Amino acid sequence: MARGWRARLVFLRRIAWIVATLYFLRSITISVTTIPPPIVDCKPVIATDAEGMARVVWGMISGQSKECTDMVFSGHTVILSASFLFWTRYARHWGFVVYSAVHAVAGVASVLLVRYHYTLDVSLALILTFL
Secondary structure (H helix, E strand, C coil): CCCHHHHHHHHHHHHHHHHHHHHHHHHHHHHHCCCCCCCCCCCCCCCCCHHHHHHHHHHHHHCCCCCCCCCCCCHHHHHHHHHHHHHHHHCCCHHHHHHHHHHHHHHHHHHHHCCCCCHHHHHHHHHHHHC
16 A cells, blocks of 8 residues: 555545545435435435434434435445555555455445345446546
8 A cells, every 4th residue: 555654645635535526426416316216115204394304314324214315326336446446556466456356346236136226326336436
């Protein structure tokens, strides 16, 4: 990986910048698209006032409630593919790259197999991350 504290800071800044940009794009796509969730029994939580919205947000942050309408595009796939790209760029041994590739493929496959995201969501996440 990076040698010295300055190189580590550059590395961390690059990761933070890329992931923040991708999640900013994700927040835009979430706010402008509405598609039905792939999970059949998932019911979206609708808040009618500011207090209700605060409860919903706190429930999502704490893990007490789950949202099912934020499917475009897959944040799981963004993290998996971005970590793969960083390992391919900064790893000093090929074993780390191979492990990262296997981990990314298995993670994306599991997201698709459990039907948590549509194939479109995963494909869009991969395209935006690799751009």
